[in-house]
Amino acid sequence: MKSKDILKVVLIGDGGVGKTCLRNQLIHRRFTNNYKATIGADFITKEVRLDNGRKVMLQIWDTAGQERFASLGVAFYRGADACVLVYDVNNYLTFEHLDRWRTEFLRQASPNDPLEFPLIVIGNKIDLSSRVVSRRQARAFADTYSGKTMKIKCFEASAKEGINVEAAFEHIARMVTPEVIDMNMMGEEECVVLKSSLELQNDKSERKGQSCCMGG
Amino acid sequence: MQTTARRRPSLNVTRTRDTDYGIRRQPSYDFPSSSSSSQIYNPAHRPSPLSSSFTLKNQRAQEPPSPEHVLSQYYESCEDKNQNANISPANNYSRRRERVERRHSEDENVNNLAIPSYGRLSRSRNRSPSPSGSSIAETRCSSLSSFSGDDVLQSPNSIAPSYLSRTLERTPSSTSMKDHMNMSNFNYGFVNGAGRNSDSILYMAVDLDSSIVDLFDRRGFFIRDQYGFKKSYQWISREKYAEFEAVYSRIQARRKIKWDALLTENGGLFPSRNSKIKRYIRKGIPPSLRGQVWFHYSGAETKMKVHPGLYDMLVMKSLDPKTQNEYAEIIERDLHRTFPENIKFKATTDFTDDPSSTLATENVPMIQSLRRVLVAFSLFSPNIGYCQSLNYVAGLLLLFMEEEKAFWTLVTMIHDYLPENMYDVTMEGSNVDQAVLMMFIMEKMPHIWSKLSGGFGWDMEKLDGNMPIITLVTSHWFLTLYIHILPIETMLRVWDCFFYEGNKVLFRVALAIFKSNENKILAVEDAMEVFQTVQNIPKGIIDCHKLMGICFRRRKVGCDITRKEIERRRNFFRERRKKRVETMLYRK
Numbered sequence: 136m137k138s139k140d141i142l143k144v145v146l147i148g149d150g151g152v153g154k155t156c157l158r159n160q161l162i163h164r165r166f167t168n169n170y171k172a173t174i175g176a177d178f179i180t181k182e183v184r185l186d187n188g189r190k191v192m193l194q195i196w197d198t199a200g201q202e203r204f205a206s207l208g209v210a211f212y213r214g215a216d217a218c219v220l221v222y223d224v225n226n227y228l229t230f231e232h233l234d235r236w237r238t239e240f241l242r243q244a245s246p247n248d249p250l251e252f253p254l255i256v257i258g259n260k261i262d263l264s265s266r267v268v269s270r271r272q273a274r275a276f277a278d279t280y281s282g283k284t285m286k287i288k289c290f291e292a293s294a295k296e297g298i299n300v301e302a303a304f305e306h307i308a309r310m311v312t313p314e315v316i317d318m319n320m321m322g323e324e325e326c327v328v329l330k331s332s333l334e335l336q337n338d339k340s341e342r343k344g345q346s347c348c349m350g351g
Numbered sequence: 352m353q354t355t356a357r358r359r360p361s362l363n364v365t366r367t368r369d370t371d372y373g374i375r376r377q378p379s380y381d382f383p384s385s386s387s388s389s390q391i392y393n394p395a396h397r398p399s400p401l402s403s404s405f406t407l408k409n410q411r412a413q414e415p416p417s418p419e420h421v422l423s424q425y426y427e428s429c430e431d432k433n434q435n436a437n438i439s440p441a442n443n444y445s446r447r448r449e450r451v452e453r454r455h456s457e458d459e460n461v462n463n464l465a466i467p468s469y470g471r472l473s474r475s476r477n478r479s480p481s482p483s484g485s486s487i488a489e490t491r492c493s494s495l496s497s498f499s500g501d502d503v504l505q506s507p508n509s510i511a512p513s514y515l516s517r518t519l520e521r522t523p524s525s526t527s528m529k530d531h532m533n534m535s536n537f538n539y540g541f542v543n544g545a546g547r548n549s550d551s552i553l554y555m556a557v558d559l560d561s562s563i564v565d566l567f568d569r570r571g572f573f574i575r576d577q578y579g580f581k582k583s584y585q586w587i588s589r590e591k592y593a594e595f596e597a598v599y600s601r602i603q604a605r606r607k608i609k610w611d612a613l614l615t616e617n618g619g620l621f622p623s624r625n626s627k628i629k630r631y632i633r634k635g636i637p638p639s640l641r642g643q644v645w646f647h648y649s650g651a652e653t654k655m656k657v658h659p660g661l662y663d664m665l666v667m668k669s670l671d672p673k674t675q676n677e678y679a680e681i682i683e684r685d686l687h688r689t690f691p692e693n694i695k696f697k698a699t700t701d702f703t704d705d706p707s708s709t710l711a712t713e714n715v716p717m718i719q720s721l722r723r724v725l726v727a728f729s730l731f732s733p734n735i736g737y738c739q740s741l742n743y744v745a746g747l748l749l750l751f752m753e754e755e756k757a758f759w760t761l762v763t764m765i766h767d768y769l770p771e772n773m774y775d776v777t778m779e780g781s782n783v784d785q786a787v788l789m790m791f792i793m794e795k796m797p798h799i800w801s802k803l804s805g806g807f808g809w810d811m812e813k814l815d816g817n818m819p820i821i822t823l824v825t826s827h828w829f830l831t832l833y834i835h836i837l838p839i840e841t842m843l844r845v846w847d848c849f850f851y852e853g854n855k856v857l858f859r860v861a862l863a864i865f866k867s868n869e870n871k872i873l874a875v876e877d878a879m880e881v882f883q884t885v886q887n888i889p890k891g892i893i894d895c896h897k898l899m900g901i902c903f904r905r906r907k908v909g910c911d912i913t914r915k916e917i918e919r920r921r922n923f924f925r926e927r928r929k930k931r932v933e934t935m936l937y938r939k
Contacts, residue, residue: 150739151684169691171835172684174740175827177886178879194879198823201681201739206778207785210820228680 141180141192142311143214144304147236148221149229150200153259156294157221158197161304166295173199176211183308191308202232205239212243217253217307222268224258224291230268233276250282253310255290257303262293285310577638578750579694580839586890587838595893599840602896607637621647624851632851633903635844635895642751649850650767651760662755665727678729678737685739686718686725689746696721696746720754721746727758728765735765738774740830747834747846764832768854770921773830779928784829785822786924787917788861795909798873799865803885805878820878824886829857833889841895848899855914856902862910863901864889 146154155173160166162179176198183191198204198211218240222229233256246252256277258268270291277287288306292299576582582596583589613622613631621644622628628648636644646652655662668674690696695717724745729736744764748757765774773780793800803821827835832849833842849856865872868888875884892898905911 150681151688168687170688171691172688172739172742174743174831174835176823178882199739203738203776203778207781207826208823210818210823213820 141194142216142308143178143194143196144217144219144307145196145198145212145215145240146219146221147198147240148200149202149223149226149232149236152200152221152223152226152229153294154197154200154221157257157259157292157300157303158195160294160297160300161195164297166297173197175199176208181304183305185305185309191311193304193308195304202235202239205243209243212240215240215244215246217255217311218244219303219307220254220256222256222258222273223260224268225260225263225265227267230258230272230276237280248282250280251285252282253285253307254280254287255303255307255310256287257299258289258291259294261291261298262296575694576839578839579696580690581692586887587893591893599896603635603637606631606635607639610637610640624648629851632847633899635899636847638843641843641847642748642756645748645846645850646752646756646760649760649763651756651763654763655755655759658759661731662727662758665730666723668730669723669726674730676726676729679726681739682722682725682729682737682742685742686722689718689721689742693750695750717746717749720749720757724749724754724758724761728761731762732765735774738778740827741765741774743831743834768849770854779925781826781830782818783921783924783928785818785826786928787920788825788829788858789818789822790920790924791858791862791912792865795862796865796869799869802872802875802881820882821885824882825861828861828889832857833860836889837898838890838893838895841892841898844895844899848902853914855912855917858912858917859902859910860898862912863898863908864892866908866910867892867898867901 146158148154150172155170156166158179159170162181176196178194178196181193181195183193185191196211196215198208218237220233220236222233224230237254241249241252244252256273258273270289273289273291277289281287288310290299290303290306292303294300574581574583583592610631613628614620616622632644632648669676669679687696696715721742725737725742728741728745735741741761745757745761748760751757752760770780770784772778773784789800789803792803804819833845836842837845845856845860865885871888872881872884875881901908902910
């Protein structure tokens with residue numbers, strides 16, 4: 136069990152920043168202009184092999200980008216092991232909203248130690264030439280919210296060209312070590328009052344879920 | 352934007368070149384009626400209805416047709432269909448076996464299914480026209496310099512899809528084309544033509560990208576339905592579609608005759624609400640009448656009459672630079688992501704490497720209409736503004752009716768049919784409906800419920816804010832009213848009943864989906880597997896007739912829920928949720 140954990144990773148960020156594209160680039164290594172706006176939520180599982188030979192299953196969740204959809208997604212955030220904040224480097228507003236997304240995530244997922252929760256930031260669409268968010272700005276955002284042990288890493292990626300996509304997700308896999316998961320599970324038990332023990336068990340069994348691709 | 356627009360006599364299609372973004376493809380408005388050109392579809396080889404539909408009547412489609420006009424169109428299409436009885440799709444399909452193309456399947460979740468396409472378009476790229484009309488080739492080839500009007504040519508009076516053929520030219524590929532080839536998986540298909548040229552290879556097609564319009568399969572049969580969606584996709588194989596089409600086309604033909612008679616009885620007008628029309632609608636509205644039946648029975652028609660000119664005013668207002676609309680940008684981001692797989696919504700980014708597709712969408716009339724409708728709606732309903740998934744609803748309406756009617760139908764749906772706060776910032780209505788649906792499943796299908804909920808009960812006192820994970824799937828069902836959930840024709844059948852019977856239909860369909868796939872759901876153990884099973888089940892429900900039958904069957908099945916029952920539960924959950932929020936605030 137230890138060698139094949141399933142980690143729940145959620146992708147959040149404004150609509151149209153390329154969450155679905157990033158995921159599809161990671162899973163299928165391809166990009167098309169024909170993406171539909173995502174409604175609802177789904178997940179795809181992807182195996183990532185770490186340097187030390189360990190295999191980690193990432194269960195990557197993707198959902199609608201409009202802020203109001205967050206109210207539907209309690210189950211979406213619940214039990215997440217890592218969170219990916221995505222913005223568009225060519226759209227300042229999407230970067231500004233990261234703060235809001237982070238707060239919303241921490242509120243809904245309510246991890247034990249919010250500052251130490253594994254988080255990364257991805258600035259997407261660097262293949263376009265109309266960049267308005269600089270690396271430094273992204274770095275500043277990340278530094279503001281980094282904890283003592285959990286430094287938020289910033290990636291600049293292009294889902295279209297396949298730049299930095301795998302690197303970012305590999306980083307997540309490395310970040311979320313099994314020890315961290317155990318800590319989180321403990322944390323949840325203490326902190327989520329409403330959860331019955333039965334439900335928690337259910338959450339655990341969800342983690343071990345079969346993997347297979349769904350159309351998204 | 353468009354620097355030149357010139358006509359190529361040999362092709363007789365409009366060609367527009369944009370200096371920055373390469374080729375813009377536009378529908379050809381005057382397709383030649385003679386067979387002079389060997390490079391294009393030769394109507395002389397094909398009898399009606401295709402030939403009759405080869406003039407694009409864009410203008411006409413924009414005008415609201417009068418009931419008589421509708422009827423005459425309707426009769427015409429009936430005749431067309433009868434004439435083509437001998438080349439029924441069933442025969443066509445039985446003659447060949449197609450490999451299911453699963454290219455790009457992960458983003459082909461479109462529900463493509465519909466009414467049969469009659470006849471085949473022939474095209475060949477060799478210089479000599481094939482008199483048999485059966486030479487056919489794979490038709491996906493284009494580059495920056497090869498071009499023809501490939502967009503929709505649809506005549507409103509034909510039930511056959513009348514997309515125009517694209518000329519098959521192989522011209523030296525440009526850098527951009529090479530890029531396309533590099534980034535997409537493409538395949539080469541050698542296709543043998545039938546008929547006189549049967550043993551010669553006619554054409555080697557290059558499938559550049561899924562984004563390039565492909566209207567025909569290897570043998571030249573329509574791969575798109577009459578609405579412009581692809582017929583088969585990841586969840587419905589070609590064989591399965593053909594099998595269904597063969598049966599369903601007969602049902603549809605029969606329904607058409609029935610509707611025809613019904614309208615004749617009524618002097619070309621829709622009868623007032625009665626049990627007969629209700630039965631007719633449950634059995635499916637003929638596609639040619641769909642938009643008008645929806646518009647009429649939903650009450651949108653009355654709304655539009657009461658507010659003449661309001662839509663235009665809203666559109667004007669949205670164009671006024673003084674108007675502040677925070678939603679305009681969000682709408683803009685979703686326009687080209689609405690039905691990218693539908694030929695009418697296809698943004699013209701296909702040949703360009705420029706991803707600023709908002710520019711590319713300028714050329715697509717359907718997307719312009721969608722923009723106006725959504726922006727007008729955001730001004731009309733400031734509480735809602737814009738909510739993702741309205742783009743799909745509005746877009747689908749636009750496939751069936753003209754812009755202003757689509758706007759009013761959208762307004763009627765959102766304000767009269769769907770519960771309050773469904774799409775507003777809180778999305779409370781949607782949350783409440785999910786709770787109601789879960790409650791129905793719990794009551795009526797306890798076995799399924801135990802799977803969905805993961806074995807534990809649902810303490811509504813505590814957990815109505817913490818709903819089962821399956822609601823992430825089912826909320827999508829209600830928000831888009833089954834667009835991208837059910838195959839297109841099945842979804843349209845749901846909409847037919849929705850417009851006549853209201854919101855309860857959505858619940859009935861959801862319960863019918865669960866009930867009719869009980870075995871599949873009960874067979875899986877793991878909670879995540881259940882999630883995926885439920886997510887995937889509706890995508891394969893091609894047999895719309897059966898599903899609607901289950902929906903409206905009395906007793907036993909448990910789908911026969913009434914409006915009252917729904918309303919009572921809604922009130923219950925609204926109160927619960929309100930209390931819960933209050934307690935949470937109090938704790939803080």
